[in-house]
Amino acid sequence: MRSFVRCALLVILGNNAYAQWLDLPTPGIPRTADGKPNLTASAPRTPDGKPDLSGMWHPEVNPYRFDVIQDPKDESIFRPQAEAVFQKRVADLHRDDPVTHCLPSGPSEMFNAFYRIIQSPTVVAVLYEAGMGRYRQIYMDGRKLPKDPNPTWLGYSVGHWEGDTLVVESVGFNDRTWLDRAGHPHSESLHVTERFRRVDFGHMQFQVTYDDPETLTKPLKISLALNYAADTDMLENVCNESDWDKVHMVGVARAGVSLSTGVLVKYAGTYEFREGSSAVRGFMGTTQSVTMINGQLYLNALPLVPLSETKFESTGGAAEFLLDADGKVTRLVLSQTEGDAMYDRKP
Secondary structure (H helix, E strand, O other), X not given: OHHHHHHHHHHHHOOOHHHHHHXXXXXXXXXXXXXXXXOOOOOOEOOOOOEOOOEEEEEOOOOOOOOOOOOHHHHHHXXXXXXXXXXXXXXXXXXOOXXXXXXXXXXXXXXXXXXXXXXXXXXXXXXXXXXXXXXXXXXXXXXXXXXXXXOEOOOEEEEEEEOOEEEEEEEOEOOOOOOOOOOOOOOOXXXXXXXXXXXXXXXXXEEEEEEOOOOEOOOEEEEEEEEEOOOOOOOXXXXXXXXXXXXXXXXXXXXXXXXXXXXXXXXXXXXXXXXXXXXXXXXXXXXXXXXXXXXXXXXXXXXXXXXXXXXXXXXXXXXXXXXXXXXXXXXXXXXEOOEEEEEEEOO
16 A cells, blocks of 8 residues: 555656655664665664664554454453444444544554654654554653543553563543454553563564453453564555545444355355455455354454345455355455455365
């Protein structure tokens, strides 16, 4: 997608200097003999000896932005009332997804796109490319978390160092954001703990733990890698410029579409990537598992909502099962904004 945007800027702006921002070399970073960024060089440090996390980063391709649960059996970590909210959002085709309505995604921002970290001794700032101008301030001056915070979209954060690891604790989230695009909820009691450890110049380990006794039976922990983004820049993102279709979001996919267990169960199985969009494969992975649990069909851990006998809605796109002349399921096609990816059913 960023490559497409880069090409569009070049076409529209010609040789204008603005279009070249995405290709300007990042100054002051270690490079190899051929001029390429040396991502395995030693991690930089600040004058006071702390690891310097400053720079532009992007998470490795991961599914957590779409669904924090990767195995439907793990869905039990959510309390019954929270699971009921989740299933209602699935049935409504995620109509009230705050991101769809150009609102902040809350604690899931760190799973998505590019962001810039700016570090100083008393505050660490995080600027989000896909956050429509949003930012976080992580206070490093020794202050404590507020006991009765005014709920906000991105919460209130304080940080401290444990050796070479920056530990960030955040509270004060409003309950209007979701933990993921699938619709898993959280309450205003959510406590988020993040751990950042820069392994070398170009790589950082990131771990986040969600603790919310009102919606979770136990803390939910997720780990992934962050990679340094050299020789590029962030792009402006203004969601409200194209937010015209909310009136059409009626969320009635289940109306009139009810499939029997016999129809649903034939789709259960394992599917391997065959061809198609590398972006979709990157988001969803090379192997897809379709399972039936309590009469509900799941793609990995994403509930599938039937649109017809062979077409289903899933978070962030659509899924269609292809059948041969004998009615045997042969393939799965996943469609997202970035394109289609085809998966063959394994025997």
